[in-house]
Amino acid sequence: MVHKGDLVVIGISVGLALGILIASLIFFGIWWYKKRSNLRQCSNERILPTLPIRMNGLGTSNDFSASLASSITIRGSEHPQKSSPVSSWWNHHSKDQFASASGILRYSYKDIQKATQKFTTVLGQGSFGPVYKAVMPTGEVLAVKVLASNSKQGEKEFQTEISLLGRLHHRNLVNLLGYCIDKGSHMLIYQFMSNGSLANHLYNDEERFLGWEERLQIALDISHGIEYLHEGVADFGLSNEEVFDEHTSGLKGTYGYIDPVYVSTNKFTVKSDIYSFGVIIFELITAIHPHQNLMEYVNLAGMSPDGVDEILDKKLVGECNIEEVRDLAAIAHKCLQKFQRKRPSIGEVSQAILKIKQRLLDREMSKEFSRVLSRIEDQQMELSRMASIKDGD
């Protein structure tokens, strides 16, 4: 026989046990949900790594720079900016402006509009859109590439690309410093190259003349820049296989430099860059622009081993070693091979250019050595002449 009092005690006990069970379930549920969110956040961070903010010009020291293929800008004596003015500028702006996807700066449309004087300071035009000079309130000078407005790329996709581009650091590549995605515009913000483009130096008579040794060095620097992109950035997924195709990217590149295989197949590979580089090497040798029938001249010159002598830049005639010119032309011809598999890798191109450069340096050294020797001989003759005069006395 169960008493009424016992029933009450049992009821309370069961109620308490149920309450504790439900509370534990709720607590466990919240804990489990938080853990899941943290995990998701961690995996997102792995995809979009947060990088330290870089200041313009820091860590770069080289004379010439190249971005992929035809984008060749000559680096001048940019002085590294001290971090303090940038930091103080930072303090004067709202934090939202700098919400960065990858550690590089995010600029507002308004700031870029002001810095480019309402987009009137055009530096040049590339296949992705116009490039403007921007002077920031700190005095910092930047180059702003405004991407074509028909881009359907979403903010997240754009930021993912920025985070990849922001991880590229090489002394022969122009640094990406920031970006702007605002009012439907997509912009990339680069370190400003005060010496302008290679084309400017080759085709503008008012610019300083580029000697043979400098041109060889430029070819080598470009080669090293491309080598970093092709072989030094392992986690970028760039390989001998297709890099991207027309369906996702659209046909891009400047007429005259684009690999005909890419045009006909829409498949872009590292060998397409090799082709573009071949065109640039011939520009360095001939100072003929691709739009001025460069390829016709090159094809004619390719018919004989010394054919390049006929198309050598007139300013270089008598100013350089013709064997070195022919060797560089031979490398460029290989880069322009019709079949991509016959084109050399960028590593092979760098090695071949390096060999020419080494020969040039050896030649310079032996010239200097003979100069010193002949000076010593002159001095010896002068000494013995003086000695014979003294003996005569």
Ligand SMILES: Nc1ncnc2c1ncn2[C@@H]1O[C@H](COP(=O)(O)OP(=O)(O)OP(=O)(O)O)[C@@H](O)[C@H]1O
């Ligand atoms: N960082 C920079 N500093 C100074 N001038 C620049 C800079 N970047 C680009 N320019 C100028 O803008 C022009 C266009 O550059 P952009 O990189 O858009 O295209 P490109 O290299 O000429 O061709 P492509 O679009 O085929 O790569 C260059 O030729 C150069 O004159």
